[in-house]
Amino acid sequence: MPEGHSVHRIARQFARNFAGHRVAASSPQGRFAEGASVLDGRELQTVFAVGKQMFADFGDDTWLRVHLGMYGAWDFAGEIAVDRTIASANGRMGQTNQRGTDMALEVLDNAGENSLSSIGAPRKARVRMSEQTKGDTDVEWESFPPAPIGAVRLRLLTDRTVADLRGPTACEIRTGCEIDETIAKLGPDPMHDDSTAAEDRFTEVVRRKPTRIGLLLMDQAVVSGIGNVYRAELLFRAGVDPHAPGRSVPEETVRGIWQDWVRLLRIGIETGQMMTMDGLTGEAYTLAMANRDDRHWVYKREGLPCRVCGTNIILEEMAARKLYWCPVCQR
Numbered sequence: 001m002p003e004g005h006s007v008h009r010i011a012r013q014f015a016r017n018f019a020g021h022r023v024a025a026s027s028p029q030g031r032f033a034e035g036a037s038v039l040d041g042r043e044l045q046t047v048f049a050v051g052k053q054m055f056a057d058f059g060d061d062t063w064l065r066v067h068l069g070m071y072g073a074w075d076f077a078g079e080i081a082v083d084r085t086i087a088s089a090n091g092r093m094g095q096t097n098q099r100g101t102d103m104a105l106e107v108l109d110n111a112g113e114n115s116l117s118s119i120g121a122p123r124k125a126r127v128r129m130s131e132q133t134k135g136d137t138d139v140e141w142e143s144f145p146p147a148p149i150g151a152v153r154l155r156l157l158t159d160r161t162v163a164d165l166r167g168p169t170a171c172e173i174r175t176g177c178e179i180d181e182t183i184a185k186l187g188p189d190p191m192h193d194d195s196t197a198a199e200d201r202f203t204e205v206v207r208r209k210p211t212r213i214g215l216l217l218m219d220q221a222v223v224s225g226i227g228n229v230y231r232a233e234l235l236f237r238a239g240v241d242p243h244a245p246g247r248s249v250p251e252e253t254v255r256g257i258w259q260d261w262v263r264l265l266r267i268g269i270e271t272g273q274m275m276t277m278d279g280l281t282g283e284a285y286t287l288a289m290a291n292r293d294d295r296h297w298v299y300k301r302e303g304l305p306c307r308v309c310g311t312n313i314i315l316e317e318m319a320a321r322k323l324y325w326c327p328v329c330q331r
Contacts, residue, residue, distance in 0.1 A: 001052075001068075001070045001227050002052065002068045002073070002119070003225060003228075004225020004226065004227070004265055005268025005269045005274065006120060007049040007051070007054055007068065008225075008265075009272060010049065010054055011048050011054050013074075013076060013080070013119070014044065014054075014163070015047050015048075017080060018158060018163070019044050019045065019046060019047060020043065020044070020045075021043065021044060022042065022043045023042065023043075024040060024155075024156075024157040024158075025038075025040040025041075025156055025157075026040070026155045027152070028148040028152040028164075029151045029152050029153050032154050035064075035154070035171070035173045036154055036155075039058055039064060042058040042059060042060075042062065043058065044057070044058055044156075045057045045058065045059050048192065049191070049192070050189045051189050052067060052069075052224070052225060053066065053067045053186070054066045054067075055179050061175050063174045063175065063176060064171075064172075064173060064174075065170060065171075065172050065173075065174050065182065066170065066171050067169045068120045068167075068168050068169065069167075069168060069170070072165065072167045072168035073118055073120025073165075073167065074118070075163070075166065076117055076161065076163050077144075077161070078158075078160050078161040078162050080117075080161060109272075109289065109290060109291075144160075145157055145162045146162070148164060149164070151166060152164045153165045153168060153171050186221065186224045187202065187205070187220060187223040188202055188224060189223075190261060190265055191265060191266070192224070194262060199258045202222065202223050202254070203254045203255050203258065205222050205246075206246040207247055207251060207254060208247055209245070209246035209247055210245045210247055211245065211246055212245060212246070213235070213241075213242060213244050213245070213246045214231065214242030214243065214318050214323055214325075215319055216246045217230075217234065217235070223261070225265065228321055228322060228323075229274045229276075230264060230274065231323075232298050232323065232324040232325065233276035233296060233297055234257055234260055234261060235257075235330060236298045236325060236326060237260055238253055238256055238257050239329055239330055240253060240257070240330055241325075241330045242325050242330065273289060275289070276296050277294075277295050280295075299324050300324065301313045302324060303315070306326040306328065306329055308329050309329050311327060311328040313325070314327055
C-alpha cells in the first residue's frame, strides 16, 4: 500500500503541473463517468494530501477525493515540471549538483519507488515521460496524449500533461463540507499540520489507549500516513516493543516517535524513497537509494541479523499485516 510520502508527492506533482489549468476529465474504464463529467472543463485550483488521501479543489464547492488504498496509483505522462521545494528548513528537494539537477532524483530505486511517472502501487507497465524515468517495462508513446493503458478510472488532461488513475479504493466527488468532515476523522499528518497541537493530539491519543502501539501507528484515525514500512522502522528507531500498550509507552518516547515521523516523512517526500537509516554517505548512500535492502533497519529483513545487536529479525502478523521487529533492541 502506498504510504503517506507517496501521496504527498502526488499532490505536489498535481500542484506543479495541473493547478491553475483547466482539465479535460474522462473515465476510460467507465466506472467514474458521471464524476468525470462533473470535473471536465473545470480549473484545478488547489490540491493537497492528508495521510493516504488526496483532495483536489475544482471550484464551485466541487472537490475530488482519492484514496489509493492497496492497489491504486497515478501514472503521469507529458511535460512534467518537478517540484523541488518542500516545507523544510533547507527549502530544497534533496541536494543539488553543479548542473542544477536534483541528485536525489538521479538515484533511481531498482523497484521504481521514486519514479516520477508512476506513483503509488507498483506497476508492471508505465508510460515513459522522459529519459529521467527508467524501467525495463516502460511503454513508449509517439503522440500526446498517449492512449490509456489498462483500467483507467480517471484521466485528467491538460494541453501538456496527463494523469491516469488506476485501482483506487476511493475516487469520488465531494463538497467542501464533506471534505472537512473526512479530514476531521483522520489523525494528524505533520505535512498538513506540524503544530505542537498536532503532536499533543497524537501523544494524548496513544497514551490513553490499551491497544498495542504497533496497531495504533497503523490506525489512520490516530496518525495519518504511516504504513507497514514506516511503522516497523519508527518503532525500531524508538526501541519500542510493537506489542506494548500505547498507554504504557512513556510520553517522551511517544513524542519522540512523532518527531521522528516528521523527519522521515519529509525525507520520503524529498527523495521519493522511505529512507530510514541515518548517517549514510557516499557509496553507502547511493546503494541505499538504489536498493531497499540497504536503507531499512528491520523491514523485509526477517531471519537476518539485526544491524545493531545481531539477533535475528522477527516476522509475524499483527492484525493481518506483516510486522518486522528486533526482540532485543525493542524491549
